Amino acid sequence: MEAFASHYSYFVTVLLMAAGLYIMIARGNLVKKLIGLSIFQTSVYLLYIAPGKLIGGTAPIVSQAYQVYSNPLPHVLILTAIVVGIATLALGLAIVVRIREAYGSIEEDEIIAADVGHGDRE
Amino acid sequence: MMAATVLAIIVQRNLFSVVVLAGVYSFLMATVLVALDAVDVAMTEASVGAGISTVLLLGALYLCGGEEAKPLSRPWLPLVVTLVIVAALVYGTLGLPAFSDPQAPIHTHVVPRYLTQALAETGVPNVVTAVLASYRGYDTLGETVVVFTAGIGVIALLRRRRRGKEDGK
């Protein structure tokens, strides 16, 4: 039980990761898959930042009044990760818009059926 | 509360409400990040996740249609896969350092140097900005190039010819 209290942040991370993963593999709508991907990414941010926090510390901005700071290195890495995540989301949405214009639908099953039908005819 | 939001996202089929819920989730995540002393990250997550991300998703929904079809009638395989992965991850995270352990490796290698030397070497009190722009400047260059690439990728995918009707170009 003591392990539960000290590792609580990891359990939250794993829960969010599982939710994002489930949305990505169990739902057929492409836009919803992309939202699941972004949920997965935010859980990874939590995975990196939670171990950097020191109880009693403060934000890593150096000043005279504080001595203990939380770890700034994960913040830097995750800042980059957030921006890359939104770049991925934008490109993914652009591809979804093109798929919609080419196939008329953004449901995975309908797109695969249309592709199979088209392939048979060729 | 975040778990409730995520469950609502999974179950909801109206994509417009899913997008709004994703914005709510982003704000909750930003709040959690502030509680973890990650103020720069929280600001970026709030502005990017709840701001720009919502705008882009709404724009895409306007072009694509806003309702999700009925989900699979047999979602057992994805559920089983997810549960197996959850079990494996929980087993793995039990070996990681406990929350807020000052002796954890993350705190002992190069970070004390950043915290003590950043103000003296760069003249910038915000250690995150100093590390981002100076100590790890190459990474930030790479990230800026990634944003640039995403921009030109979207332009390449969705640019229109000004000629009038497009024919699948």
Place this chain on the structure above:
Amino acid sequence: MRREPVLRVVGKLLIPYMLVFALYVQFHGDFSPGGGFQAGVITAAAIIFYALIFGLPAARRVVPEAVVEAMVALGVLIYMSVGFAGLALGGNYLDYFVLAHDPVHGQERGIFWVEIGVLVTVSGVMLKIFYVFAGRGRESGGG
């Protein structure tokens, strides 16, 4: 939405403050949370807000497509030029301490220009993506 008086008035009051706040976040990023990325996103959000209230053609008049496309590339160019300036002045690529008369001022100058580069690229890309998404439906009549 152009004719709604409440939206127009609120928009005209808020948008200058949003832009000033973006500049504040950018330049105060040395002393408080902030920096190039957040400021770039807030700038893009201010102009998107204007486009939502006053219409896409009005926004295109204020910030033309050519300017946005130039901004996208200009930011990366600024960043790389800081690197090459370090190379030209005697240090390695992206060395800041050679940029001014003493290392600490060189670092500050380097960080300043690098963050400006990031601001320009991020706001340009976010705005361009919005223009592309919003402009597409209008021209094809709803897809």
